[in-house]
């Protein structure tokens with residue numbers, strides 16, 4: 001079922017948490033709401049579920065306007081961040097509660113609960129109370145409770161955030177698999193961008209109650225629309241440096257820390273004036289350590305070296321307080337404070353207007 | 368098990384036996400005295416194990432007052448206090464059960480709304496509720512007596528119920544408040560999303576979760592209303608309306624004390640509470656524990 005939000009706003013007192021959202025979550029897609037803590041993701045989910053009332057605007061499921069409906073009447077299922085299992089009921093009763101409330105006869109209920117429990121591999125736990133379950137098992141029960149009802153829409157609020165890294169990776173795959181099987185429109189809240197990138201059809205990047213970009217994971221990663229999205233997506237985060245547009249041999253060029261290099265081809269030359277200040281963004285993965293005599297490299301000195309498994313992060317200070325991080329192979333040695341130079345992959349350079357924060361229009365169009 | 372472990376256990380159990388004996392001795396003594404004939408109660412040396420067994424004290428208590436009221440009214444002076452024992456017992460039961468029902472139900476609902484609905488003063492109310500307990504209850508008894516007199520409720524069981532509700536409700540509410548605070552709102556929201564109505568959520572999700580707290584509150588109220596002397600002494604005056612605690616004082620008659628009756632009543636007063644405790648003690652411990660940590 002398609003979910004459409006129109007001019008949806010929510011304030012708690014003077015605190016405007018969601019600001020006039022216009023969004024359409026297409027049918028059958030797995031959509032992720034991604035954003036830093038406090039940006040309003042949970043609030044948005046609670047509005048969609050009906051646990052919270054909007055201050056203004058409307059919510060539509062398909063062609064029906066639902067904002068006046070109680071949660072019970074929206075045929076949604078929600079997985080809470082804390083799982084919110086009923087502590088006094090055993091697993092079977094937890095999963096079957098929604099069916100019981102809806103008056104499904106006991107025998108049918110038992111069958112359905114059994115079937116879901118089998119899929120989730122918790123059939124052997126049906127008689128246990130939630131407190132006798134591990135975090136991963138609780139999470140499956142919470143999922144089972146949502147799945148057993150065949151809802152129109154799945155809402156999930158950081159369901160994996162309490163799990164350890166390994167279980168999280170497994171559950172990511174399983175959740176994705178469930179979605180492919182069930183094809184239920186799913187709205188998934190997370191602030192883990194890895195989850196967002198790996199699981200979603202569409203990602204809505206949110207900040208301060210505003211959706212910054214709503215696009216596929218590839219697009220959000222490769223064509224961030226503004227500084228916030230560029231900085232929020234990707235790990236380690238994108239490098240940002242102030243640059244000035246200049247002219248070099250009849251072509252536009254960028255000056256960074258006294259060195260100039262040609263403007264990448266994917267930016268529209270005619271739109272750039274000489275002397276204009278811009279913010280250059282480049283991901284650490286697109287930065288290489290270069291020879292210091294390379295004409296396009298920017299020299300500096302090694303400021304910090306960190307090993308992250310198979311890669312090594314080398315931060316090079318190219319001007320006072322201007323540091324560029326490069327992600328290089330772990331075998332590459334770098335000695336603190338020794339001279340070094342960085343060079344950028346020109347195809348991967350992003351440019352932003354420092355005043356508006358918006359990405360500069362590109363000549364190579366969308367992905 | 369090694370020698371040190373054995374020795375440790377021995378010391379532990381010996382201490383337990385000693386403490387238990389000290390705590391239980393008055394009860395055992397009361398039981399023993401209640402089963403002795405009058406002549407043996409003051410015998411020297413005292414006997415813990417009666418030489419002669421008798422149930423005369425108990426049969427006196429259970430005789431009832433009918434015998435004295437047959438064929439018209441008996442003059443009050445002619446009826447011995449022990450004839451009223453069954454009335455007193457029933458009074459105490461009625462008052463304790465009534466108080467417990469009212470206090471538990473009202474405090475549960477009040478505490479639930481305190482934790483779930485937003486209103487000015489939401490935070491201070493539960494603590495204000497405890498302020499009353501900083502003052503000895505004798506301070507409240509006489510003003511309350513005046514109120515009861517205005518309402519023409521003195522010498523009725525209802526006045527006792529209302530009085531006990533006044534002194535137990537705030538604490539019960541605080542206890543339940545601490546409990547409900549520990550019940551995450553999400554589980555209620557999950558039930559709402561699952562399709563349950565508000566009432567259904569309260570009955571099927573909230574109440575079972577808060578059950579230990581409810582048991583604790585109920586037991587607290589039972590104990591207070593069963594054991595109180597002060598309110599009964601001040602509010603009540605006719606013989607047949609007294610609660611047990613006040614009634615048994617009539618076994619003192621200024622010149623002598625009927626210890627046999629006194630001890631038999633004490634045993635009968637203790638038994639219901641002891642049985643209740645035995646049945647509910649697991650809930651009680653869980654209840655007070657949870658309240659203490661979260662409150």
Ligand SMILES: Nc1ncnc2c1ncn2[C@@H]1O[C@H](COP(=O)(O)OP(=O)(O)OP(=O)(O)O)[C@@H](O)[C@H]1O
Nearest residue numbers: 012015017035036037038039040041042043044191
């Ligand atoms: N019931 C409420 N009353 C007042 N303010 C609230 C309420 N619920 C949320 N807020 C505020 O709304 C903002 C957004 O909260 P929300 O829970 O939606 O954030 P979030 O994006 O889910 O964050 P997180 O990733 O930490 O879960 C926060 O500033 C929060 O303080």
Ligand SMILES: [Mg+2]
Nearest residue numbers: 041042043157
């Ligand atoms: Mg949240």
